[in-house]
Amino acid sequence: MIYTVTFNPSLDYIIQVNRFQVGTINKTNFEKILPGGKGINVSIVLSNLGHDSTALGFTAGFTGKEIENRMKDFGCKTDFIHVKEGLSRINVKMKSDEETEINGQGPKISEENIQELFDKLNTLTSDDILVISGSIPSTLPDDMYERIMKHFQDKNIRIVVDATKNLMMKVLQYKPFLIKPNNIELGELFNVTLNTQEEVIPYAQKLQEMGAQNVLISMAGKGAVFIDENKHIYQSIAPKGTVVNSVGAGDSMVAGFISGYLETSGNYEHAFKKGICSGSASAFSENLCTKKEVENLLNTL
Incomplete structure (x- = not known):
């Protein structure tokens, strides 16, 4: 079974407003509500690709x-833990002349709730x-990733980590199965700017030297780089298409990788x-990718 952990799930209220104005009533011309x-996102894409998963995390109230x-x-x-x-x-994600987001806080999570998660x-x-992916809400200790990784380091569970900065760096010592920063996040880890696949490779190798088994670097329209546990380097251009919505594209890449890994042993x-x-x-669609959309692009690579 595949398990995903989202520490602070949300309802994403996506709206579009023509020429949003401050201080007056604005009416939407498009709205949609999605789990966020x-x-x-990883669980949804896995389901779209035909794989069962169980979504874990903390939820509260009617939302x-x-x-x-x-x-x-x-x-x-x-x-979920209630x-x-x-x-x-x-x-709230509002699309107008400019895109604006307002993110809620989430519930107060207790030590008892954390223990329920570990159970x-x-x-x-x-x-x-x-x-395990995403940010840590303020009501959780900032070492949650480390606590989970340390807890399982002797149990041979394949753990995928998609996080930024210190959350990523602090778990490398516990040898995660896969990490997936993008090239911008990778550059931030080492205070450099990485624009090409050739520039990305040595820094991805550094993450592997620090403990990661497999390192996957997404680069949006510039493709991706992957270094496997045997230190083999894979590079690929990005499939051709028109970007409609980049939200969830990185999560979709994680789900697609897991899907491809499992279906080919x-x-x-x-x-x-x-x-x-x-x-x-997913980037070429208003919604997260479907199996057919993925298969169509696979035929082009």
Whole structure:
């Protein structure tokens, strides 16, 4: 089974307003509500690609229940921890002359809730894959990633980490199965600017030297680079298409990689290509990618 953890899931209220004006009433001409969060996106894309997963995390109140309902609409299994205090957040994403986002806070998560999460994670075995991704809410300790990685370091569970800056660097010592920064995030880790695949490679190798087993670097329209646990380097251009919405593209790449890895019993080249095509297919669509969209792009690589 694949498990995803989203520490602070949301309902994303996506609206479009013509020429938004401050201090007056504005009317929407488009609106949509989706469950949000990086791990949630991974679960949705996995479901679209035909893989079962269980979404874990913390939810609260009526918004938390609606997140669960909408996840089930996508065919996803959920096993969220229901927090007593507060509400799952609503994030407003407004498209107008400029894009504006207002993100909610989320519920207050207690030590008891954290222990509940670990109780659920303790049921995982070496046959499972765990994806932990996204930011840490202020009500959680900032070492949550490390606590999870340390807890499982002797259990041979394949853990995928998609995080930025210190969250990423601090878990490398626990040898995550896969990490997936983009080239901008990779550059921030080492205080450099990385524009080409050739520039990315030595810094991806550094992350591997620091402990990561497999390193996947997304580069938007410039393609991607992947270094597997055997130190083999894969490079690919990006599939051709028109970018409609880049939100969730990185999460789709993670899901596509896992899908390709599992369906070929560990063929890294196929996993890499399916990851690229899944990320691109989501970027070329208003919604997260479908199986057919991914397969269409795979035929072009």
